[in-house]
Amino acid sequence: MKFASRTRPAPDLPGTRGTARVDRRARALLSRLVPGDVAVIDLLDLDRATAQALVDSGVVAVLNASAMISGRYPNLGPQVLADAGVLMVDQLGDTLFASVKDGDTVRVDGETVHVGEGRAFSGRLLGPDVVRQLVEEARAGLSHQLESFTHNSTEFLRREQDVLLHGQGVPVPRTVIADRPVVVVVPGRDYVNELAAVRRFVADHRPVLVGVDRGADAIRQAGLRPDVVVVSADAGDDELPDPKTLKAARDVVLRVDRGANRHVGERFTQLGVTPLLFESTATTEDAALILADSQHARVIIGVGMHATLDEFLDRQRAGLASTYLTRLKVGPRLVDATAVPTLYSGRVRPRHLLAVTVAGLVALAAAVGTTPVGQEWAEALTSQLSSLFDQLQGMFQ
Structure with a gap:
């Protein structure tokens, strides 16, 4: 880690500001985060699940003492943060926890982290392009990880075969x-x-x-x-x-x-x-x-x-x-x-059958109504309904 010169922060200085929430264990930190905070963690190879939880908490920046992407394998966490527009600075080392305390106001300007009015230090800034490049490089080293995985699978099967x-x-x-x-x-x-x-x-x-x-x-x-x-x-x-x-x-x-x-x-x-x-x-x-x-x-x-x-x-x-x-x-x-x-689109319910039946009857009535016999039925039905209406009207006069 390289140290930058001390500066006196002012309200108009550039960068992203937030309240630091500090815990080496990222999962333990999640319950204390609120929108606008800066998460300070120590996690090698940030995974997707933890990264998504950080995004959901509304953090504006993540400071990591370890490497977000070590190159051992193409982990997905940094890409999640990059897609969400969360600022990332990693490889800050143990000095990060010696300099930043929970509740401190920090300002992140590029790769440099300013703590209150005191010291400033810098690490590696991970923008979207850098993340993509590091992930692609990590893919080239998967053969070693697959060999390790084969050994771990054998051991797990031996322990859990019953x-x-x-x-x-x-x-x-x-x-x-x-x-x-x-x-x-x-x-x-x-x-x-x-x-x-x-x-x-x-x-x-x-x-x-x-x-x-x-x-x-x-x-x-x-x-x-x-x-x-x-x-x-x-x-x-x-x-x-x-x-x-x-x-x-x-x-x-x-x-x-x-x-x-x-x-x-x-x-x-x-x-x-x-x-x-x-x-x-x-x-x-x-x-x-x-x-x-x-x-x-x-x-x-x-x-x-x-x-x-x-x-x-x-x-x-x-x-x-x-x-x-x-x-x-x-x-x-x-x-x-x-x-x-x-x-799966769902079961056929009684109301679905009723709707189909009603639609079929309406279609049948419309088809019959276009024939000569249907028109005679319609005229007779209209005449009967008119007569019935007149009789009911006479009863209430």
Whole structure:
């Protein structure tokens, strides 16, 4: 990091101003952000989900002590921020946290960050063109990442073969899932809109609604009740659903690491919720898919989860192998929510049949009315109605 000369800021100085919100853990910071803030984080290779959450919070700039794009793989987060017009400066190093405190007023002018009336320092400015260039360069290094992924997949399958192949250790919820459709809502990209898009399917088929982490809150906000909520034992408070959502669900499944302390679910029991424990190293959303598949769901509709190559590689965490192998396991049953509106237009309801019947009768009457016999019927009917009207009028005079 290189230091710029000290300057005395003035109201008319150029750049983007905002209040700094500081936390090395980007996910922990999200609940404190308000529109106009500057997020100060330390996250190597910003992923799409975190970036979208930052955009939704209304930040004007993101300052990162680490590299937004390290070149290990083409992560999608920086492109999301660039498309939203959020200013990005990365590679600021540990001096960022030594110089910027929570609540400080910062001004970002190009690659230079000014803190109050004190020191200024600079990093790497990531504009849209720079982001595209770095992503393209990262694509060239994917071969090494794929080799690592192959090793991780082998290790994951070795650890979880009983769960994936035989369903051993998967809890049995009170909710009946067998031979029923299941909708799994994950707090991913566009998950709220996708949930709205499958609303007709939900109304017609009454599927089992499974909420993963904050996805359960989205189900409640849509006026529905989650049947099953799946959460992780190591999730932060900002990632857990609202306590009211947990209490409203018929089943709460807590994914815990193997060998976890038996008291790991105490914070849920304090809320009046007794969770079912699911020991696995799979991600929370994959645990939800495995649960639905082990209970023989007829079809699983995934809301907020996408399986494109870019989305898949963007994970780059222990859950990469988990997602890959889980998709192979549940593949025949899993349908992306974006395909549902195209494949399903809704059931035929009685009012639909009535409308078709009325339209057919009107068309038939119009066709008959154009024939000589139809015209005679129409004249006779008109004469009878006129006579009846005269009789009724005479009765009330």
